[in-house]
Amino acid sequence: MTKQVGGEYKGFYKAMPAPGAIVLLVLFLVPLFFTLSSAFLTEEGFSFSRIRQTFTSAYTVRILLFTLYQAALSTLFSVLVALPGAYLLANYSFRGRRFIKALTTVPFVIPSILVVLGFVIFFGNNGFLNRLLMKIFSLDKPPIQILYSFKAIILAHTFFNFPIVMNLVSTYWEHMDTHCEMAAWTLGAKKWETFRSITLPRLLPSVISAATLVFLFCYNSFAIILVLGGGPQYTTMEVEIYRLARTSMDIGGAAALSLFSILVTSVLLVWYNKSQKMLARSEAYNTSSTRLPKKPATLTGKLLAFFYSLVTLLFILGPLVSIVVRSFMASSTRSGTESFSFKWYAQLFALERGTGHMGSALEALTNSLLIASLVAIVTVPIALTLATAIRKKGFASSALELFGMLPMTVSSVIIGLGYFLISNSIRGGVSVGYTLVVLAHMVIAIPFVLRTILPEYRKMPLSYIQSSLTLGASPLRTFFLIEIPLLKGALITGGMFAFALSMGEITATLTLANSAIITLPVIMYRLIGSYNFQGACALGSILILVCSIVFLVSELAKGENNGR
Amino acid sequence: MADKGLICTMKASYADFALDTSFTVKEGELACIIGPSGCGKSTTLQLIAGLITPEEGSIFLNGKDIINESVHERHIAMVFQDYALFPHMSVAQNIAYPMKLRHMPKIQRTAEVKRLLALVSLDGYQKRKPQELSGGERQRVALARALASQPQLLLLDEPLSALDAKLRKHLRTEIRRIHEETGITTLYVTHDQEEAFSIADTIIVMQEGRVGQIGSGEEIYHKPNSLFVASFMGEGNTLPYSLIPRNLATQPGMTKEVFKPLEGEHTIFFRPEHVTIQDDVQLPLPEFFPHLEFKNAQVVGCEFQGDHFRVSLLWEGHPIIAHALDRPRSAIVRLSVRIGKMREFLDGQLVRN
Structure with missing residues (x-):
């Protein structure tokens, strides 16, 4: 039986997503068009030569293989590190469990530039971990020397991504009912046998889905590779596009490589979508948790839980805390010992004349706050109106959903490149540049906001809307009186998400405007580049503060939603 | 020609089945649509409410063809199977919702909410949230909310199917009592023949998208006009x-x-x-x-x-x-x-x- 809102409203529900769709189309397709035209147009006119050259060159293949290799390795480590944690979180109750669980959502909102900075400050030769180890074991050389190497990339990716796997898998695991396991036990299976033959296969869809997501993140990773890779021998597709466009000034080559990257990402996304569908289909998911977490029984269990929590804490919080601590430290002389100081904050807020890049820190901060606010305010309504149409079943809505997710196939670098090409042809002033940054951030944020709103929207029973209509409310009033209030939590979370995304966005911003436009992450990147780590830490602390607020608000909004 | 009440003739076809019904419900009567699952009884209700549109047909409600009217203009209230109480509103807000849409003054609304809550025997429940209510209470609130829109026709889509057997028996008596007090023409969908027998003035038996037989409970039970009606309505x-x-x-x-x-x-x-x-x-x-x-x-x-x-x-x-x-x-x-x-x-x- 078809259950849909009546024919006479089809016009209304068709009109709803149109403005959002048009905006997204323009924002997404215009820069893409500019990119593609650069790939196909040479001095002699339209030609495939550049494409053919890029697609078949051994160099491209090498970069692709390296990109895939590092992503695969990072994903593997993330999953391996995360699985025991997911097991602990899903099956046991222990002190700090909820805190750890909340911490695992941090990487969803943390900007990559913070990861880079935290990594340098925490794992660097002069970092906190090395200092700690040197003190404990009284060594005179730092035991961990991994900065600016392949290992650093993998380690940073693992540190950044294992909490994501832990979060997704443990949430799924928690909601998996234990009836099947109990049935297996009563049928005579031993504990390990049950785990291997029942629990693991039921869990697999969530592991695959989480791993695919991490793989995508690592494939598109930019700042980590750019800074921590420390050289052209470790270059990925993303970084190479950026280098070609902004360092070698080979726009055509960058555009051709972008096209190649879009094709690869599309394949990955199709796979990701498939894994998501598999996850949705698996009946194991039960919205009301039936699993009763028990306390670890044995001493080994207790120790393991404690040890694992400690490591998680150290890995997630360590780098972040280091950033904050380091921001309050300054050396009085060039070689002198470091002591507590507000120096960097004084420079940041222009109370003291800043040197070097610190001079424009305040401008960068206000820029970032302004851009992020604009992005959040504009993105949420666009995503909401798109969601009204996508939530329905049917061909048109799934086509629209695919369209809404389209910007995901195109990495931030490529979006940045497209807008860079636009700005080249417009040649407007700085204000045009800032507008382009806002637009680029919007394109990046819309799919994420859509992903936040859509599940909540789909959870809303159609009967709410139908009964509002039968009670005499027009579709528009139903939308404002019923749908929007019910989605409030998701809308706030989505807006916060867009804000955080824009605040921490560096990839597209850097590609779009190398020097003309400064945002908080861009200045941080430059400070790191000029080895002014404390200055970067001060800015990083501000970014951490903003992200924490975002994180808190979205958690609160989530709690509100659970109340119903 | 009887102008009052509901006279409808509708045709609609879907991928897996076709609906072709035609029946009349007299004014002030409580009619039950009954049939096995998938016979089109809920679809019939949604067609009358306007939630889906038929390919052809007419729906006369108190002498007026409403087939081209929008859902919110039809003056037909519906109680949904899952009650669809708005979770972000209190019981009072839920019931006041249709009155607010009609711009009824606040004092009047408050009084009306009180009167309706008394009608469904839930005095003093104004401040509660839907999620704090039991299934039976939710069902009554949904009924009160539907009545608050002063409908010319009330549709009930298996309103008791989510409740346990004992509560079902009690609530169907309540629904009958409320029906007699309000006198609103009511169409009630159920798959439970005992429920239909006990509550309905008229029973409409549906089979594969068509009306099999219309009549009083006794007629349907003792004088079924087809083997399907005979064996569906009781053992044989x-x-x-x-x-x-x-x-x-x-x-x-x-x-x-x-x-x-x-x-x-x-x-x-x-x-x-x-x-x-x-x-x-x-x-x-x-x-x-x-x-x-x-x-x-x-x-x-x-x-x-x-x-x-x-x-x-x-x-x-x-x-x-x-x-x-x-x-x-x-x-x-x-x-x-x-x-x-x-x-x-x-x-x-x-x-x-």
């Missing part, structure tokens, strides 16, 4: 005509041939409570009206039902169910069914003599 026995015993036991002087054999699938149907069991083969049947006799029926099972026994029998390889007041005392028994209690069907349709 079906026997092929060819097996009808040759030796029809009658009072002396009465005709022996009652049934004329017909071409096609010719069956007879009778209810279990009309089967009389004689468990002493030596004794005559305590029957003076023309009746059929089934000799040597084998007792295969006997279930105690409280006020009667449900006896499963096997006669010439055919199962027969009988309701008896006493447990049969022998394994082989004699059965009788009055001719007047039997219905004769040809290819599923009633044979009218």
